[in-house]
Amino acid sequence: MHQIATQRQPPVRKPGPRREPAAPICADEAYDVQEFCRRVGWGRAAYAAAKRNGLRTAIAGGRAFVRGDWFLEYLERVASGKYPAADTAAT
Numbered sequence: 028m029h030q031i032a033t034q035r036q037p038p039v040r041k042p043g044p045r046r047e048p049a050a051p052i053c054a055d056e057a058y059d060v061q062e063f064c065r066r067v068g069w070g071r072a073a074y075a076a077a078k079r080n081g082l083r084t085a086i087a088g089g090r091a092f093v094r095g096d097w098f099l100e101y102l103e104r105v106a107s108g109k110y111p112a113a114d115t116a117a118t
Contacts, residue, residue: 049066049067049068050065050066051066052066052067052095052098052099053095054094054095054096054099055095055096056094056095057085057092057093057094057095058092058093058094058095059090059091059092060074060084060090060091060092060093063092063093063098067098077101080105081101081104082097082098082101083097083100083101084097
């Protein structure tokens with residue numbers, strides 16, 4: 028009797044959660060965290076990391092909000108290498 032060697036196939040990876048395409052962030056608007064993350068295509072971990080690294084938020088009525096101009100300032104700091112933001116320290 029001959030045994031035929033079979034090769035193991037690598038496991039099939041399931042696709043991650045579907046996210047909607049990114050939507051524009053307007054400097055003169057405020058977004059609750061859920062809408063903000065949806066618009067920029069971030070999950071909770073990416074949002075938490077951005078907060079740790081200087082993204083400003085405001086709490087109102089027990090909910091967190093991100094203003095569009097705060098996000099654009101955060102992106103400028105990241106792009107310019109001033110990351111994490113030094114200007115968020117005690118002011």
